[in-house]
Amino acid sequence: MSSTVNQKISTFASPEEAFKRYADTVYRLAFVRTKNRSDSDDILQEVFLRYMKVWQKMESEEHVKAMLLKITVNCSNSLKTSAWFKKTVPLEENLPHTDKVNDSSVLAEVMKLPIKYRTVIHLYYYCGFSVNEISKIEGIKIATVKTHLSRARAILKDKLKEDFDV
């Protein structure tokens, strides 16, 4: 690697720089997966502390983002969060308040999906990753990603009807 590239990397990939740019990105994925703020706060910290062990190996901006989200997926394994132990988490406690009386929130519907489906929907539609990239982030086969995506879409199409216009 050339020295200019190295200097650039060590600036943008550094834990502080990455945090400034991706704290919310990480938080949002953690929240989608755990459905509660308390675990998401813990995960936010854990992700960046783990990132500090690997940041020097980052090769590009895209690599940084993908790595952070990969760590987030690992940290937010449902077995380790308090929500899993409690078995249910009231959804309303954690969602932002909308002023509408008839809550046509698409986020609410996505959050009702099982964790694998809502993860892939979030990574695909919000983060904009390709199926290929999602398979690396989640550590699952591309075929599996495609299956999750198509099933999730089917459910959302059914629940949201014309609001799910993709």
Added chain:
Amino acid sequence: MFKDKYTSEIEEIKADGYIKQKVLNKITAKKKTPAYKIFYRSLAAVVACAVIAMSVHVVLKYNKPVIEYYEPKSAATYDDVYEVVKKLKAEMIITNATNAITDIGEDIIMYSAKGSDNAAAPESDTGAVTITTQGATEDSADFSKTNNQVEDVDESDVIKTDGKYIYSLSQNSGKLRIIKAGKEPEVVSNIAVAGNITGSMYLYENFLVIINCDYYNGSETIALIYDVSKPESPEKVYECKQSGSYNTSRLIGDKLYLISNYGVNLNNLEKDEPETYVPYTECDGKKDIAPADCITISSVRNAPEYTVISGFDITDGSLVGTQSMLGGTYTLYCSTDNIITAGYTADYNNVVTPVTRYSINDGKIELEATGEIKGTLLNQFSIDEYKGNFRFVTTYTESEESQEGNVSSHRMVNKNALLVLNGELKQIGAINDIAPDERVYSVRFMGDTAYFVTFRQVDPLFSVDLSDPENPKIIGALKIPGFSNYLFPYGEGKLLGIGQEADENTGRTQGMKLSMFDISNPSNVTESDKLILDSDYSPALYDHKASLVDFEKNIIGFSVYAERGLEYRIFKLTDDGFNVIQKINLGNVSDNARGMYIGDEFYIVSDTKLLVYNLADYSLIKELKL
């Protein structure tokens, strides 16, 4: 469109600004990975490599881990400092060898560091702003203060008051709001504060100090000093800066002690230019690098990172004293006379915390002693000064052998210790092997007695008799489920614990808990009252300043995240236990709300609103938008 809708809804979910700051502080305070792990992995790779750059000969020369222990001392000259920094750089090259096989010379971690011009010595500042004593006269009301660890040592917070005005800093919006207190509250000032707000603010007489940290331009910690004699038009009068990212601070009288962590830019070392490897302070636009004899070369992990401590006079923005130490600081204790810094271990196989004692006097800072303690400290409450001695509660790990038939195995066990060190930081008393398999969750020292909580599933609240510093004794252990994160004295014979309940079998936390401990007989502590809340998260679990704990007025207040959103809850202790007096809903927001009282009114200040209540019955008087 689904994508747009989803995006706009999910983007309302953000981590609390306060949480972000906490994590960012942790990141900047802990910029290192275990050296020995990377070294062994990388050694094989480096030896196999054919392409050799200039610095590789350094790697081949050292064929064992270079984790040297330097006996702490003041540097005599800048050359001494340079030699140490150069050695540390070489050690870092070894640890980064995996990433730099083809080009080791360049691939060195670039710590955030601002190059500084070699500034001339400052002249004494004669343009001091005079101190006015408004607010300290006849009709200043009785008001709540920041929940400080040590009396007369003020800690920074997002909210301060002098009884007449409330000063509130919003990290989310980057604004300072000044509100006239009383039954007719009024926002008299709402100004944007330039820079990256750390949420650290102080108020002293007519001076308001806000501490920012500039991460972009290398790292720099900046104390902005405002004159608020006219609260409706605060005027920035001084700026005091030092290199490094903000660690913590304290205000004693009119002297601000600012502590930062400064990482040197290893790509830019010039032996003859000390400003490339030595920290600086800057007052009134004039930069000064630390004098060599104010730099302690201490044992460090493989990181040329300084702890910089400076004392500034906030009434005239001048530097009174500064000390720097090669070696970062992860937690710190400050009394009226001393600062104890706790640093990182040099050897991961034997974790010890190097501790350093600086005496402080009206802004002057002197290195007095260095020592080390086994294990790590939880936070500032794990350290205490009393009658010339220093007490610490640590958690450490030890290898424990066990034999089952023919199989002998060993495992690493967590244990805890209470250590007493004298003024020279030499150990004079200790209790080891406390609560194996548990770690410390909260500590409170109270003169001759110490209380601390360890947890794995059950929470022993230990009481320790420290009346004989050389022979500390555990005199009581109360076992209850759950644990406390913070312990606060609550009047005569009582100790309040704010923490969490946990299932006795699985150890999983089950919601927040208030515990009142009866400590009138320290050898027989009981939990006299307990209340489990329907919330499992509150800033009060992570920041002692988020709680209002006032025994005299019998008020305990903090915000919690509950079903209906963020709520500020107020409790009091009665004969039948904890009573919830009020639950004030602040909406479905994520915030760092604070509660306080001034005179007969109770205030709740959040990012977006101020609520005023009658202290007597908590009836709402007014609600202001901020």
